[in-house]
Amino acid sequence: MAAPAHPHADVEGDSTARRGTRGIFAGVALATCGVFAGVTMAPVVAYGITGSTFLAGMPIAVLLAGAGIGASRVTALISRYGHQKAFAAVYLLGAGACLLATVAVATASFALLILGLAGIGMGHAANQLARYAAAELHSEQRRPTVIGWMVWAQAIGAVLGPLSLSLAGRVATGLTLPVEAGGFLVGVVLFAVAAASHGRAPGYRAAQQPSPDAAALPAPAASSWRLPTVQIAVVTMAAAFGVMFLVMTVTPVHVHSAGHGVASVGAIMSAHTFGMFALAPLAGWLTGRFGSVPVIAAGLAALLLATVAGATAPAESQPLLAAALFALGFGWCLAFVAASALLSRGLVPTVRVRLQGRVEALTWISGSGAALSSGLLLGLVGFSGVNLLACGLLFAPLAVIVVHRGVVAQYRVRHA
Structure with a gap:
């Protein structure tokens, strides 16, 4: 590998990697919070609509399947456009899915709820793949540590998402929506903010960083x-x-x-x-x-x-x-x-x-x-x-x- 053209190139590269990692970390924490805010009440909503305990478990399974299906689509977008644009697009999809789920709660539509949860799962796929995107900004020796911190970012969302439901429920009530819609409203906002946070990350295309x-x-x-x-x-x-x-x-x-x-x-x-x-x-x-x-x-x-x-x-x-x-x-x-x-x-x-x-x-x-x-x-x-x-x-x-x-x-x- 050729030596850096400038004596401060390595320092500047480290600084860029840190800024990029912080941007990805923030996006993961925000979007995961949005996922857990909505998903926590999804089984309750499903049971309220259908009266079936079996169907009450379907939203979680659909979200997991959506995350699995979305993963291959997200990586295709990353390969073509880089992680900034790919994650921004997928997080915006998550925001739209949360909005669709909000409509489902307001209209008591199980079909719309399932469609919304599938879309939220696809948005959550970006949270899962973010650990790899952040790791690519660092040397191979540092990648395990970076992956660990990206997983920890999800802990922030997993804790704060359910805790937001009380306030979110009051906001939903103020908007003449059912209280159960509050979590999905949180998801709309946080997914959108997560998409914006990726504007802070440095441009990245996997092919430009050969191993x-x-x-x-x-x-x-x-x-x-x-x-x-x-x-x-x-x-x-x-x-x-x-x-x-x-x-x-x-x-x-x-x-x-x-x-x-x-x-x-x-x-x-x-x-x-x-x-x-x-x-x-x-x-x-x-x-x-x-x-x-x-x-x-x-x-x-x-x-x-x-x-x-x-x-x-x-x-x-x-x-x-x-x-x-x-x-x-x-x-x-x-x-x-x-x-x-x-x-x-x-x-x-x-x-x-x-x-x-x-x-x-x-x-x-x-x-x-x-x-x-x-x-x-x-x-x-x-x-x-x-x-x-x-x-x-x-x-x-x-x-x-x-x-x-x-x-x-x-x-x-x-x-x-």
Whole structure:
């Protein structure tokens, strides 16, 4: 690589990367807040319209499917226009979808609600892919840390979104709208502001930042799926999403059925959310320090512990259930951040962007399937059975790591 033409070029590049990262971070925090503000009330709205507990769970599944479908579309836009324009366009789509959902609440239209949630899911795909866009602004050594902080940005939105509902409900009432429409109104505003925040980020096109290892790796997108590191990342992310959504989706029902009140349900799920997001910077640091594969292994171990604990914990024990759900969230976080770091290096940038979108689509669709099936499985095998089935999914990534153990050893030497 040629030396910088100007003695301060590296400093200026670092400054640009930091400004860009801050802009992306702000966009993710704002848009995630908008997503959670709307989605929190979506099952309540669906049940109020249809009177069906089964259909009440459909909005979340549709949002996850929308995120999966939207991921491949977002990466296509990034490859063609750069992340600024792509994210701005997708966030504006999210704002429009929230507006459509607001209309659905006002008119009691389940069909419009589902369409709106699908669009919100597509907007949320930008939040998920933002970790890769931010990582591309930095050296490969810093990318795991940056990915961890981008995941942490979602924690801000996940916490503040539901907290905004009280004020948002009063605003909706003042506008002669149902109180349940308030969360979607928040989404309209915050998605629009998130789109504007990307104007602060530096221009970026993946093809303009070749990886130092690019020449040594296959360029066709189809060939990249055969790389051991890609296979480990893909199977890990799909399994981690499947395990988390299988258990997480039915935990509130299990806890409430055991006689716990709303406060206990909230405390247990808060422990889970804390494990998922709050420690993401730590997961990024661990990945940068020890390498992706050891951190993936630690994440799978935590998920194994969580599912075994969930299967054996007495239903009346709030502390044990909270600990199990925390381990579930933290295990997912470790596996997710470390696997994402594997996909952020070592490929031609244009191929890498397409691959990231396809992997994102696969993982979110697997999460949607797990969320849809969890309620049925709860009725068939109970909460302990759901946990044990989720535990079984963990053997897939472990098997892939064992199959590629020789490559894993070489990878640790080069990148740990």
